[in-house]
Amino acid sequence: MQGFRLGSIFGFEISVDLSWLLIFFLILWTLTVNLFPFNYPGLSGTTYMVMGVAGTLLFFTSLLLHELSHSIVARAKGIPVAGITLFAFGGVSRTRMDAETPGDEFQIAGIGPLTSVVLSAVFGLIAYFGQGAGWNVAIVGVASYLAWINLILAVFNLLPGFPLDGGRLFRSLIWKLTNNLQTATRVASIGGRLLGFALIALGFWQLFSPVPNFLGGLWLILIGWFLNNAAVASYQDLLLRTMLSGARVSEVMTLNPEAVDSNLSLQDLVEQYFFNRNYQSFPVLENGQPIGIVTLNQVKQVPREQWMQRTVKDVMIATEEGITVSPEEDMVKVLEKMQKARSRRLLVITNGKLQGIISATDIANWLQRKQEFGTDMPSRKTFTEQKVEQIQSS
Helix, strand or coil, X not given: CCEEEEEEECCEEEEEEHHHHHHHHXXXXXHHHHHHHHHCCCCCHXXXXXXXXXXXXXXXXXXXXXXXXXHHHHHHCCCCEEEEEEECCXXXXXXXXXXXXXXXXXXXXXXXXXXXXXXXXXXXXXXXHHHHCCCCHHHHHHHHHHXXXXXXXXXXXXXXXXXXXXXXXXXXXXXXXXXXXXXXXXXXXXXXXXXXXXXXXXXXXXXXXCCCCHHHHHHHHHHHHHHHHHHHHHHHHHHHHHHHCCCEHHHHCEECCCCEECCCEHHHHHHHHHCCCCCCEEEEEEXXXXXXXXXXXXXXXXXXXXCXXXXXXXXXXXXXXXXXXXXXXXXXXXXXXXHHCCCCEEEEEECCEEEEEEXXXXXXXXXXXXXXXXXXXXXXXXXXXXXXXXXXXX
16 A cells, blocks of 8 residues: 555554545545535535535544554554554554454454444434534534444444454354364455455446446445455465464575675666666665665666766665564564565665565565465465565555
8 A cells, every 4th residue: 555644543653545535535526516415405515515524534534433443452452553544445454463362353343333333323413412403504414424424334344244344253253163263264255255246246236227326336346346355365464474474584585685886876787787687676785784775666767867877875775764674583574564665675684794685576485385385375376476466566
């Protein structure tokens, strides 16, 4: 995901994915142009705009509170939470590990829909008493919308499709019965995919029914597509974490990678290294000490006429940006660090000396070797290719 940081609440970093902006304006347009004018005719255009902005902002605030409840319970269970990201289809709490017991999973998943039900009740009471007290119709209208949308959010999240909250509740029950998290995740993910296909089918039916609902149909197709992909990705992520669990950087990294000098010009870097080596990046040394990493994409961003004047040090990603690990670090934690790094690669350093480099390709190759021993995973080629793409593009 690519986006920007909003701030932090209760110690949780709040980020917004760029895809959220598209949905924000789509919801704002729907409320301002369609929903509120239809339900409350006769108001001014300015009033509808204010209602639309307030309704959209409070809706996403509701989503944030939903995710905050997950994060707070997860932290209380000893599960580290990196932060919360709002994106096109809602939000996600970025935890660094799964729940350790089915009971913890049940509580963490269940608190989200419960929070949405509470919010629905609160906004419903505001609308009810506001209408009785003669409040402005704009306030009552926005509160009524938020009461219904939070109730819909709670019901939708309770559907038994992983990774929805209902899917996680379902996974916790299967986990309790089988005492196997991987089996439970596989079963819950199948449920998520089936639900996704059902929503897509319902969306197409709405598009081509005798009385078509184009907007509703497109929404269902998009949500179904997202849920199907999320179910597959969530299962694969668990498989990846499972296989990497207990592995150390020293087992996965490429030893003694070829490095380049920091004073090398970009022209020489391209001609002597990128043209003659099958690598997308090189560690950068200064007086024998690793100080950063330079990638092909960084060089391509510099105009060609500047390649003779610019040096590797001018464009490299410095080690101060958190692109270094030690050989003994746990690979599950390193994977998260790698996904955040601009280079999507990490330098392995001991006592100021370069020991190796680790990339998505290194992880994929290591997984291939491990699969030779017969683990419960999808076909080798499909899985490893997908993981490389996910790490490089995340």
